[in-house]
Amino acid sequence: MNVSKLSSGNWRARVYIGKRNGKSEYQTFLGETRREAEMKAMQFQIEFDRNPSKALAQYGKETMKKQKDTKPASYEDMTVGECIDAYIDNLVGVSSATTIRRYRKDRAKFFQSIMDTRLKNLTQPMIQTAVSTEAKRYAAKSVHCAHGLLSAALSIYKPDFTLRTNLPPIPEPDLQIPEEEDVRRLLQHIEGRWLEIAVLLGACAGMRRSEICALKFTDIDLDKSLIHIRRTMVKDDKGEWIVQERTKTVKSKRDVTLPPVIIEKLWNRPRNSEFVIGVVPDTVSKEFIDTRNALGLKCRFHDLRHYNASIMLALNVPDKYAMERMGYSTPATLKKVYQHTMTGKRAEVNDMINGHMAAAFLSK
Incomplete structure (x- = not known):
């Protein structure tokens, strides 16, 4: 959809x-506001996707004057489920593809008690009851996350x-950040295997599984x-692994x-393929869990990314550079989720503080 x-x-x-005749054709919709024009166009797009002939017959090639006099499309008869779909x-x-797949799963899993409710009958108490349940x-x-999807859909159609x-409060994550010795033990245990490369990229480059598995030899600058x-x-919306030429976020x-x-x-x-490790993310997790369990560790593969951020914190790396390396646009997530001090570093800091206090106030 083009809006101007x-x-x-x-x-x-x-x-x-x-x-x-080789020329692109468009259905045009006008409105006194951007939202009005978009709503008309989106209603047409929905119906056109379902039945092109019927949609074109219904809307026709209306003139700008006619469209200016029409009211914005109403979605009040849509159900909540149809709205989200x-x-x-x-x-x-x-x-x-990951976002689309997650949204479709949430659509099928959450708030089923209101999915058949028409938008004109939807109330806040109904939504609150569904959320509380x-x-x-x-x-x-x-x-x-599910409420966020509902909110986004309603912002368009209602x-x-x-x-x-x-909404229920989200508890602080209980992260099991590996110590430096833990990472060293992991690497010694898997030396020479493809998992060694994955662990190195997670711990030293702060890369996600999805990024590691999509890394090609052509991405390496010697x-x-x-x-x-x-x-x-x-995974796409069918659950099949695909490689997409985009990262999780722009900054990623x-x-x-x-x-x-x-x-x-x-x-x-x-070089068995164009990809450096040649496995899918689920295989990375499975192999890592087996290795972790064999060594008596509790961390997840993604905790290697936490380890990377914590090392930068311990080395006093400025947020700007840590954000660039981790692929974040703001420091909020970096500080809230990733910059948890490791147990060893926390003990070191505590000893330093206690030593200073003892020397300052308790020494004779």
């Missing part, structure tokens, strides 16, 4: 409907409806001793320098 403001002050939204469908091609069954973070839902992080391996697209010895290990891997 006309010299008259009105807004125009255009929806692509195909080609005729339409919202997700319009994100295909815009959001990542799910909060007894699922983790608070999952309920927050824009005048303001949500004031009381001269500059760095790697280019440009893509991710994720980054270059990370590494010690030459690690770069050489990457470069010298057997």
Whole structure:
């Protein structure tokens, strides 16, 4: 959908409907506000996706004057489920495959008690009851995510409806950040295996599983001793692993320098495919769990990323550079989730503080 403001002050939204005689054709919708034009176009897009002939017959090639006099499309007869389905469908091609897949799972799993309710009959108490019910069954973070999907869909299809839902509090994550000795033991145990490369990239480059599995040999720069992080391996909405030429966020697209010895290990891997480790993220997790259990450790593979952030904290790396290396646009997530001090470093700091206090006030 293309949306633009006309010299008259009105807004125009255009929806692509195909080609005729080699030329692209669009259905045009006008509105006095951007939202009005978008709502008309989105309603048409939904119906066009379901039945192109019927949608074109219904809307026709209306003139700008006629459209200016029409009221914004109403979605009041849509059900909550249809509203969310339409919202997700319009994100295909815009959001990542992982996001679409998660949204579809949440749509099928949460708030089923209100899915058949028409938007015109939907009330805040109904939503609150649905949320409170799910909060007894699922983790608070999952309920927050599902409510976020509902809120986003309603903002499009019931824009005048303001949500004031009381959501369950999300507890602070209990992270099991590995110590430096733990990482050393892991690497010694898996030396020479593909898992060694995955652990090195997680602990030393702060990379996610999806980024590690999508890393290609062409992403390695031997001269500059760095790697280019440009893509991710994720599951599509059918549950199949795919490689998408995009990262989790815009800032996740980054270059990370590494010690030459690690770069050489990457470069010298057997070239059975274009990918450095040649496995999918689930395999990384499974192999890591088996190794972790054999060594009596409790950390997850993703905790290696926490370890990387904590090391930067311990080394007093400025947030700006830590954010660049981790792939974040703001320091909020970096500080809240990743910068947990490790047990060993915490003990060291405590000893330093206590030693200072003892020397200052208790020594004779």
